[in-house]
Amino acid sequence: MDKELLALLNPQQQKAVVAPEGAVLVLAGPGSGKTRVLTYRIAYLVGGLNIPPHNILAVTFTNKAAKEMNARVEKIIGSHASGLWLGTFHAICGRILRREADLLPVDKNYVIFDEDDQRALMKQVLKEANVDEKLYRPNSILDAISRAKNDLTKPADYPIQTFRDEKIRDFYTRYQQLLVKNNAMDFDDMLLYTADILERFPVIRDKYAHRFEHILVDEFQDTNQAQYFILYHLASKHHNLYVVGDEDQSIYRWRGADYRNLKRFEKDFPGYLKILLEQNYRSTQSILDAAMAVIDQNDNRTRKKLFTEKTRGEKVALYEAMDDHDEAEYVVKAISRAMNLGKAKQSDFATMYRTNAQSRLLEEEFRRAGINYRLVGAQRFYGRREVKDAIAYLRLVHNPRDQVSLARVINTPPRGIGDKTVEKLAQYAASVNLTSGEVLLDLALGDRSVHLLPLGREGLKLASFGKLLTTWRALVEQGSLADLFDRILKDVDYQVYINDRSEEGFDRWENVMELRLVVMEYEDQGLGEFLESMALVADQDTLPEVMDAPTMMTLHAAKGLEFEQVFIVGLDEMLLPHVRSRDDVEAMAEERRLFYVGMTRARQKLTLVRARRRRSSYGSYEETQPSRFLDDLPDDLIEGERRTYRSRLSSAPTGPSRTPRWEVPAFRVPLKDTTPKETKYKSGMRVRHPIYGNGTVRISRIELGDETVEVNFDRGVLKALVASLANLEILG
DNA sequence: GCATCGGATTTTTTT
DNA sequence: AATCCGATGC
Numbered sequence: 001m002d003k004e005l006l007a008l009l010n011p012q013q014q015k016a017v018v019a020p021e022g023a024v025l026v027l028a029g030p031g032s033g034k035t036r037v038l039t040y041r042i043a044y045l046v047g048g049l050n051i052p053p054h055n056i057l058a059v060t061f062t063n064k065a066a067k068e069m070n071a072r073v074e075k076i077i078g079s080h081a082s083g084l085w086l087g088t089f090h091a092i093c094g095r096i097l098r099r100e101a102d103l104l105p106v107d108k109n110y111v112i113f114d115e116d117d118q119r120a121l122m123k124q125v126l127k128e129a130n131v132d133e134k135l136y137r138p139n140s141i142l143d144a145i146s147r148a149k150n151d152l153t154k155p156a157d158y159p160i161q162t163f164r165d166e167k168i169r170d171f172y173t174r175y176q177q178l179l180v181k182n183n184a185m186d187f188d189d190m191l192l193y194t195a196d197i198l199e200r201f202p203v204i205r206d207k208y209a210h211r212f213e214h215i216l217v218d219e220f221q222d223t224n225q226a227q228y229f230i231l232y233h234l235a236s237k238h239h240n241l242y243v244v245g246d247e248d249q250s251i252y253r254w255r256g257a258d259y260r261n262l263k264r265f266e267k268d269f270p271g272y273l274k275i276l277l278e279q280n281y282r283s284t285q286s287i288l289d290a291a292m293a294v295i296d297q298n299d300n301r302t303r304k305k306l307f308t309e310k311t312r313g314e315k316v317a318l319y320e321a322m323d324d325h326d327e328a329e330y331v332v333k334a335i336s337r338a339m340n341l342g343k344a345k346q347s348d349f350a351t352m353y354r355t356n357a358q359s360r361l362l363e364e365e366f367r368r369a370g371i372n373y374r375l376v377g378a379q380r381f382y383g384r385r386e387v388k389d390a391i392a393y394l395r396l397v398h399n400p401r402d403q404v405s406l407a408r409v410i411n412t413p414p415r416g417i418g419d420k421t422v423e424k425l426a427q428y429a430a431s432v433n434l435t436s437g438e439v440l441l442d443l444a445l446g447d448r449s450v451h452l453l454p455l456g457r458e459g460l461k462l463a464s465f466g467k468l469l470t471t472w473r474a475l476v477e478q479g480s481l482a483d484l485f486d487r488i489l490k491d492v493d494y495q496v497y498i499n500d501r502s503e504e505g506f507d508r509w510e511n512v513m514e515l516r517l518v519v520m521e522y523e524d525q526g527l528g529e530f531l532e533s534m535a536l537v538a539d540q541d542t543l544p545e546v547m548d549a550p551t552m553m554t555l556h557a558a559k560g561l562e563f564e565q566v567f568i569v570g571l572d573e574m575l576l577p578h579v580r581s582r583d584d585v586e587a588m589a590e591e592r593r594l595f596y597v598g599m600t601r602a603r604q605k606l607t608l609v610r611a612r613r614r615r616s617s618y619g620s621y622e623e624t625q626p627s628r629f630l631d632d633l634p635d636d637l638i639e640g641e642r643r644t645y646r647s648r649l650s651s652a653p654t655g656p657s658r659t660p661r662w663e664v665p666a667f668r669v670p671l672k673d674t675t676p677k678e679t680k681y682k683s684g685m686r687v688r689h690p691i692y693g694n695g696t697v698r699i700s701r702i703e704l705g706d707e708t709v710e711v712n713f714d715r716g717v718l719k720a721l722v723a724s725l726a727n728l729e730i731l732g
Numbered sequence: 733g734c735a736t737c738g739g740a741t742t743t744t745t746t747t
Numbered sequence: 748a749a750t751c752c753g754a755t756g757c
Contacts, residue, residue, distance in 0.1 A: 741751080
């Protein structure tokens with residue numbers, strides 16, 4: 001590899017890039033040139049060690065990162081990069097699964113179920129089982145299943161401790177059956193199936209393990225157990241596993257990221273080489289110091305000293321707004337002012353927040369100020385109804401067994417096939433051991449179909465839809481994707497259906513046409529690839545169009561990016577440490593890391609904003625408490641509202657603290673051990689509820705740090721209540 | 733089978 | 748505030 005290129009790196013980075021073969025662990029702080037090291041490493045493998053690119057596998061966590069790395073690799077080694085396997089875990093697994101589809105319980109035309117599809121399927125499971133959706137929320141069941149899958153736990157091995165667990169196991173089992181019946185898999189299955197194949201078929205494992213002489217992994221701290229397992233197998237021949245990560249930037253625990261993977265790596269690859277990248281090339285020292293002050297409050301981590309050769313720079317600014325409107329206005333005004341000074345590009349600015357919902361006020365404010373903006377995520381393009389409809393049609397054409405898509409489009413636009421008829425079709429299909437879609441296709445044969453008679457009057461309507469479906473399927477073979485797309489829309493009169501003569505109707509049609517543009521990009525690759533990438537890229541980490549405008553995104557979406565000036569809004573308790581993390585020490589540590597990730601995105605200037613009053617997710621305005629994370633920022637790094645703020649609070653005697661701190665709200669104190677050890681309520685106990693009246697406790701269990709009690713009320717309703725909130729009175 | 737109204741219900745982050 | 752669900756009426 002080029003000497004000139006190496007000269008661009010600092011000694012640590014160089015050491016990482018030219019590390020000898022074998023297992024390597026690169027611990028890389030924020031802004032330490034991690035992506036650069038990864039891309040140069042690839043260039044070094046190809047150019048220096050003469051490894052053919054197709055023997056290299058590079059895995060990233062998000063599409064954004066994959067895209068970025070791809071662009072950078074191409075820039076260095078150009079067309080030499082062709083053949084390189086580079087993508088997200090899910091994309092790589094998809095690639096393997098398509099090749100090994102024979103070993104799957106589904107065929108190669110399988111579709112990937114997104115969250116909505118999963119929920120629809122789970123609802124079907126719950127309905128079948130005839131259980132109360134209030135007690136067994138589809139999302140919560142799916143969560144449990146996802147967690148199990150991330151830990152490589154199959155239905156049969158699902159750990160049972162409570163009655164509920166037993167139920168979940170049953171739902172899990174049935175859910176998997178239905179997925180197969182739909183010729184579908186969910187995101188987690190992609191990993192699980194891949195792991196399964198690698199484990200059960202040594203020949204297949206050796207094939208890939210042999211092929212991938214070098215495996216590079218980005219964001220290793222965010223991998224889950226299934227992903228580690230896959231890496232382990234893929235590296236089982238050459239043992240050249242090169243992982244890069246930063247424990248302080250682990251923000252996906254909730255999605256199954258398993259910190260123990262680091263321990264597993266150390267155990268499985270003894271003698272690995274460890275390299276630390278500590279020098280920061282991004283932020284000023286003030287920003288780094290502030291960020292370190294925050295992250296150093298976390299336990300169980302190696303302290304790292306982030307340093308830069310940049311100047312101290314400006315202090316971190318703090319602004320406390322009156323309310324959430326004021327907060328948004330402040331940010332937009334500050335950005336607008338800075339832009340008018342003329343030194344900064346519009347795209348130098350980014351605003352980050354904890355939840356997508358927080359973008360709304362900012363958007364309004366930007367529009368009012370007449371400033372264009374880029375919004376990452378939020379209102380997902382692919383989540384829009386019209387887009388989902390169109391994709392569902394394509395999915396059904398590709399895979400007629402997809403029950404969820406079928407249910408979505410069979411009467412959209414309305415064509416006289418209502419719930420009753422769909423139900424009848426499903427029942428009938430089950431009775432002849434087929435799926436609804438297969439019966440539909442057969443019905444298209446008209447009189448020759450044996451299914452026509454049994455379905456009676458409705459048979460004809462269904463048959464005409466079946467005929468449409470058959471026509472479309474024929475088009476896949478010969479025609480272009482865009483033709484198919486147009487034909488479907490025309491056949492079902494979709495534009496008429498969408499166009500309600502309102503602005504919104506117009507927008508919707510625009511969206512459909514935008515989707516058509518995406519379809520055209522897949523003309524060469526085919527329907528299957530198009531659908532797969534729709535499922536896998538449905539995420540907004542498609543870097544939004546490169547236009548010169550300030551950017552808004554969640555803190556999660558901000559990982560891996562950098563901006564000259566960063567605003568983080570909503571630094572309030574319940575929002576930046578999010579409420580949901582309040583009672584969970586691990587989750588709280590993750591909130592802190594999330595804040596840390598956000599802070600370290602800033603190159604020049606970091607501004608933190610909070611609002612004293614804020615409209616809560618439901619209805620009215622509420623007073624807020626400042627985020628506990630703000631307490632950790634040393635005074636000398638802060639400018640702005642702090643003084644005002646402290647003086648307001650310092651009227652309360654807080655004692656002679658050496659460094660003045662903000663008042664600690666009372667509710668922070670009893671954080672520990674609010675988790676009850678034993679249930680207060682027992683089965684059979686008689687209780688009274690202020691609204692539901694008297695009832696008998698069915699069961700009570702400790703769940704998520706609180707007690708959940710299910711009560712059969714005398715008036716005939718069964719409710720699951722949170723004990724600490726329900727105000728239940730025990731009747732003697 | 734479809735449209736409409738009223739009531740209940742909302743848990744954050746993303747592949 | 749917005750969306751979803753179920754019941755009701757046509």
